[in-house]
Amino acid sequence: xxxxxxxxxxxxxxxxxxxxxxxxxxxxxxxxxxxxxxxxxxxxxxxxxxxxxxxxxxxxxxxxxxxxxxxxxxxxxxxxxxxxxxxxxxxxxxxxxxxxxxxxxxxxxxxxxxxxxxxxxxxxxxxxxxxxxxxxxxxxxxxxxxxxxxxxxxxxxxxxxxxxxxxxxxxxxx
Amino acid sequence: xxxxxxxxxxxxxxxxxxxxxxxxxxxxxxxxxxxxxxxxxxxxxxxxxxxxxxxxxxxxxxxxxxxxxxxxxxxxxxxxxxxxxxxxxxxxxxxxxxxxxxxxxxxxxxxxxxxxxxxxxxxxxxxxxxxxxxxxxxxxxxxxxxxxxxxxxxxxxxxxxxxxxxxxxxxxxx
Amino acid sequence: xxxxxxxxxxxxxxxxxxxxxxxxxxxxxxxxxxxxxxxxxxxxxxxxxxxxxxxxxxxxxxxxxxxxxxxxxxxxxxxxxxxxxxxxxxxxxxxxxxxxxxxxxxxxxxxxxxxxxxxxxxxxxxxxxxxxxxxxxxxxxxxxxxxxxxxxxxxxxxxxxxxxxxxxxxxxxx
Amino acid sequence: xxxxxxxxxxxxxxxxxxxxxxxxxxxxxxxxxxxxxxxxxxxxxxxxxxxxxxxxxxxxxxxxxxxxxxxxxxxxxxxxxxxxxxxxxxxxxxxxxxxxxxxxxxxxxxxxxxxxxxxxxxxxxxxxxxxxxxxxxxxxxxxxxxxxxxxxxxxxxxxxxxxxxxxxxxxxxx
Numbered sequence: 049x050x051x052x053x054x055x056x057x058x059x060x061x062x063x064x065x066x067x068x069x070x071x072x073x074x075x076x077x078x079x080x081x082x083x084x085x086x087x088x089x090x091x092x093x094x095x096x097x098x099x100x101x102x103x104x105x106x107x108x109x110x111x112x113x114x115x116x117x118x119x120x121x122x123x124x125x126x127x128x129x130x131x132x133x134x135x136x137x138x139x140x141x142x143x144x145x146x147x148x149x150x151x152x153x154x155x156x157x158x159x160x161x162x163x164x165x166x167x168x169x170x171x172x173x174x175x176x177x178x179x180x181x182x183x184x185x186x187x188x189x190x191x192x193x194x195x196x197x198x199x200x201x202x203x204x205x206x207x208x209x210x211x212x213x214x215x216x217x218x219x220x221x222x
Numbered sequence: 223x224x225x226x227x228x229x230x231x232x233x234x235x236x237x238x239x240x241x242x243x244x245x246x247x248x249x250x251x252x253x254x255x256x257x258x259x260x261x262x263x264x265x266x267x268x269x270x271x272x273x274x275x276x277x278x279x280x281x282x283x284x285x286x287x288x289x290x291x292x293x294x295x296x297x298x299x300x301x302x303x304x305x306x307x308x309x310x311x312x313x314x315x316x317x318x319x320x321x322x323x324x325x326x327x328x329x330x331x332x333x334x335x336x337x338x339x340x341x342x343x344x345x346x347x348x349x350x351x352x353x354x355x356x357x358x359x360x361x362x363x364x365x366x367x368x369x370x371x372x373x374x375x376x377x378x379x380x381x382x383x384x385x386x387x388x389x390x391x392x393x394x395x396x
Numbered sequence: 397x398x399x400x401x402x403x404x405x406x407x408x409x410x411x412x413x414x415x416x417x418x419x420x421x422x423x424x425x426x427x428x429x430x431x432x433x434x435x436x437x438x439x440x441x442x443x444x445x446x447x448x449x450x451x452x453x454x455x456x457x458x459x460x461x462x463x464x465x466x467x468x469x470x471x472x473x474x475x476x477x478x479x480x481x482x483x484x485x486x487x488x489x490x491x492x493x494x495x496x497x498x499x500x501x502x503x504x505x506x507x508x509x510x511x512x513x514x515x516x517x518x519x520x521x522x523x524x525x526x527x528x529x530x531x532x533x534x535x536x537x538x539x540x541x542x543x544x545x546x547x548x549x550x551x552x553x554x555x556x557x558x559x560x561x562x563x564x565x566x567x568x569x570x
Numbered sequence: 571x572x573x574x575x576x577x578x579x580x581x582x583x584x585x586x587x588x589x590x591x592x593x594x595x596x597x598x599x600x601x602x603x604x605x606x607x608x609x610x611x612x613x614x615x616x617x618x619x620x621x622x623x624x625x626x627x628x629x630x631x632x633x634x635x636x637x638x639x640x641x642x643x644x645x646x647x648x649x650x651x652x653x654x655x656x657x658x659x660x661x662x663x664x665x666x667x668x669x670x671x672x673x674x675x676x677x678x679x680x681x682x683x684x685x686x687x688x689x690x691x692x693x694x695x696x697x698x699x700x701x702x703x704x705x706x707x708x709x710x711x712x713x714x715x716x717x718x719x720x721x722x723x724x725x726x727x728x729x730x731x732x733x734x735x736x737x738x739x740x741x742x743x744x
Contacts, residue, residue: 084443084569086539087307088436089470094655095432121653122437123471124311126662129651131643133616140648152312166340169381175353177315191434221432268481295479300488303477305469307442314474435655472659500660514688517729523701525663 090191092121092198096221097128100189100200104217108132108204115204115213116143119189122197124151132204139203145179146186146201146214152177154196158184158211185210187218197221264365266295266372270395271302274363274374278391282306282378289378289387290317293363296371298325306378313377319353320360320375320388326351328370331360332385359384361392371395438539440469440546444569445476448537448548452565456480456552463552463561464491467537470545472499480552487551493527494534494549494562500525502544506532506559533558535566545569612713614643614720618743619650622711622722626739630654630726637726637735638665641711644719646673654726661725667701668708668723668736674699676718679708680733707732709740719743 097119108115116139119128126147131140149157161182163170174180184207189198202214266274271293282289290313293302300321305314323331335356337344348354358381363372376388445467456463464487467476474495479488497505509530511518522528532555537546550562614622619641630637638661641650648669653662671679683704685692696702706729711720724736 084441084447086444086545087439087441089439091435091437093432093435094652096434098652099432121471123469123473123659125471125653125659126651127653129648130616130620131647131649137645137647149312153310169357171335171357172338172348173316173355173357175348176319176355177312180312197434268478272478297485299479299485300477301479303474304442304446305473305475311471311473497660501658517705519683519705520686520696521664521703521705523696524667524703525660528660 089122090193090195090197091123092119092127092189092191092221094127096189097121097198100217100221101128101130103220104200104202104213105130105132107213107216108202111205111209111212113205113209113213115202115210116140117213117217118143118147118201119217120144120147120151120199120201122151124148124199127198135204142181142203143185143201145181146203146210147199148177148186148201149180149182150186150188150199150201151196152180154188156184156188156211157182157186157201158207183207185214187211187214189218189221192222263296264367264369264371265297266293266301266363266365266395268301270363271295271372274391274395275302275304277394278374278376278387279304279306281387281390282376285379285383285386287379287383287387289376289384290314291387291391292317292321292375293391294318294321294325294373294375296325298322298373301372309378316355316377317359317375319355320377320384321373322351322360322375323354323356324360324362324373324375325370326354328362330358330362330385331356331375332358332381357381359388361385361388363392363395366396437470438541438543438545439471440467440475440537440539440569442475444537445469445546448565448569449476449478451568452548452550452561453478453480455561455564456550459553459557459560461553461557461561463550463558464488465561465565466491466495466549467565468492468495468499468547468549470499472496472547475546483552490529490551491533491549493529494551494558495547496525496534496549497528497530498534498536498547498549499544500528502536504532504536504559505530505534505549506555531555533562535559535562537566537569540570611644612715612717612719613645614641614649614711614713614743616649618711619643619720622739622743623650623652625742626722626724626735627652627654629735629738630724633727633731633734635727635731635735637724637732638662639735639739640665640669640723641739642666642669642673642721642723644673646670646721649720657726664703664725665707665723667703668725668732669721670699670708670723671702671704672708672710672721672723673718674702676710678706678710678733679704679723680706680729705729707736709733709736711740711743714744 100119101117104117114132114135116131116135121127146157164173164182186201188196191197200214200217202210274293275291278291288306288309290305290309295301320331338347338356360375362370365371374388374391376384448467449465452465462480462483464479464483469475494505512521512530534549536544539545548562548565550558622641623639626639636654636657638653638657643649668679686695686704708723710718713719722736722739724732
């Protein structure tokens, strides 16, 4: 089907980098089949999460915006949060949902939004997971080796500003 | 209501194959009217559900994808589930919702998605049942005689891959 | 307050082992303060999760019970699930909530239940996290080094049987 | 209703200190009746909220505990949050609910818990507001003049430790 092929191309493109990352849970190469191996994973620390929030706050001040900023860990569970004075109350939930959405699928939220439009392959995906936010403002956070260790979600201004502030936060983590 | 009749026609067309299947609970043909008969139904066993998950896992590995795989029984209740290492966290809920959706309406989820587009007869059906997923990746599971005995839902890659892996799981049950 | 002191003793006792485990996120000892460190964590693999389900199924058959069995990962997200033929439908959600609860607090669910009774220190904790289950049947799963890498929840029989089957599943992982 | 009057008396007793505080929205004393006056309210700033989180983190480290710490504003909406490395995942929701509960009723959460026991006047109040937490660990935050400007909720250890860490956070705001 043509519509679906197009979506596949977009999705493949979007996931390109992520799929090239070291994968969790590679099959153990040892010959004895007996015992299944525990996965060695990585997770964002509170220091990193707070540094990401601070970087996002600095970017928000620089751009004169008032933002809600949320950071989740590798398990998509809330790690840090800050709401600027005067920022929208309705953006508390949106920023958290953006962060969760970005980690749920290891890609910026806006990429999912392109595929969830009417007629596209992921139409209405937003009703899942107790509510996804699929417009820009959620960005995965990667560690030094490129592994996704969490995500940041920002809400409070235009989606362009939200994305820029979220990216500033994510880029501050290495 | 006219609008609904039209929708029924469209739905019947879409469901063509499914509607031609032997129906659960067909009226008894015996002459004595006295006693209402209990329905003889069929249901997927755990062995079958686990076999479907295993077949789907094999297909996922073959195609180099990381999938969440859910199987529900004839009552649309969860029977078996597996999430591959590194598969999207957000696909847990989506794979389960795909399996439920496929059994809720006894057709592949993508067929419903064609009718839920803006302007189409089932627009916004996704908000029912605490959230349906109507893009491809959910497939009914049929027993030997063609009766629907459950469904499988797969999420984690493009909708084409999701559907292919789900179909591999469903086809393994006989 | 006396009531609270008693609770503290119980809680300290319960958490004893967990608190002695290697902690995530130990402060980096390097002198340069500049860059916050990513946490090195561990997570259950699908192979391990399926082995835990298989061990629980074997124990359930041995004891002649019909169980729902759920395994969550280190992030408390569903990893594997199986419902035995004839097992309670209502136990799907309970087994999943037991697994989540055990990972949420890194202790067997029944230990929390002792503290959530009327007059005890955690009374009504069950309304949090969209519903906790605090009677026995949920058990943390630990890796070789004692780190909690996930949890298993079992429901379908008496709470004693549920706990025994869950423990059989958890003990199979090393 | 008599039962409710009794409850009111008990509640008044419990709230004694809080009720003696300057109330928000006191009726204007100016003689002109014409125009209804807008309320002059006070609210916690992000700087104050982050200072409260920092003070709570310091107290948690001092006591060797791993805490989830949430601060809400005068509107009971999330303002700041931090989860220490290795702190319970299940305490995210509990710390936020403790902070909300403390602001919902302008008293420490443990005070409400005394009244929500079986047979007491506020039995089952926890099911309201999408889930209250009524054991210790939530504390109102007051400004210089004693006005409640927000609240802090802490979860991750015994309720005594939770309360002590929350109090350290609340006391840091002046």
